[in-house]
Amino acid sequence: MALTPVNNEAFIREVDEEVRREQTAKLARRYGVIVGVIVLLALAAFGGTLWWRAHQASVAAERGDAFMAAMASISGGKDDDAKKQLATIAGSGAEGYAPLSRMLQADLLVRERKDKEGADAFLKLSQDGSVPQPLRDVALVRATTIQFDTLPPQQVIDRLKPLAQTGNPWFGSAGEMTGLAWMKLNQPKKAGELFVAMTKDKSVPASLRMRVGQLAADLGYEAVQPQDMPAS
Structure with a gap:
């Protein structure tokens, strides 16, 4: 069972007192003063490690509660409260919760x-x-979606190239925007082939496969027909 910070402090004191009272003299006689001190420090370090792990778990739990409170504020329409809560978490540098807070x-x-x-x-x-790659990918798709109408088509294509690949979790969103950008550049072959590939990828939502399938057909490419697409 994991020790709480309070219990760990008591544990460290107990180890320290016990070693000083009963063991230090024996260690000094048997191994010398230097070895006795090393053993004492090792025991103290062990106790400190236990405390640090418990402390980190406690801090993570607190930040998790704070993040959930911020989400509750958003759900309740209390955006001003949410902004303050999210700013605190985002500024804490907490792994996981800080980038999620920045996303919100x-x-x-x-x-x-x-x-x-x-x-x-x-x-x-x-x-x-410093942000985990899955969150970075989500953020890139969101940024590009918002900016799509104002970005040069080639910039959209270059930006989303790593994501607009079969098998990528974001192939659907990134692929559709990339295909539309190819159409803006008057490159129907590249757009049509990409749309066809999307209709064949079952990880892409069915509604999106249906939409790009129609775009592919409009460009003269034979794609999987909507009636042949399994429901998501």
Whole structure:
């Protein structure tokens, strides 16, 4: 059973007192003063490690509760409270919760119709190497979706190239935007072939496969027909 921080402090004191009282003299006689001190420090370090692990778990739980409270504020329409809560978590550098909080901060900006600020926040998150890759991918898709109508088509294609691949979790969203960008560049062959590939990928939502299947047909490419597509 994991020890709480309080119990660990008591454990460390108990180990320290016991070693000093009964063992230090014996160790000094048998192995010398230096070895006795090393053993004492090792025992103290062991107790400290137990305390640190328990402390980290406690902090993580607190941050998790704070994050859930922020989400509850958003659900309850208390955006001002949510912003304060999210700012605290995002500034804490907490692994996992900090980038999630930044994601929600960006989403709140979009909800307030501050699309430029929201897209910039998502893009910044997608470029942060300290953020887990799955979250960076989500942020990149969100930023590109918001900016799609204002970005040069080639920039959309270049930005989403790693995601617009069969088997990628974001193949659907990234592939559709990439195909539309190819159409803007008057490259129907590249767009049509990509749309056909999307209709064959069952990981892409059925509604999206149906939509790009129609686009592929409009471009003269034979895609999987909507009636042949299994429900998602």
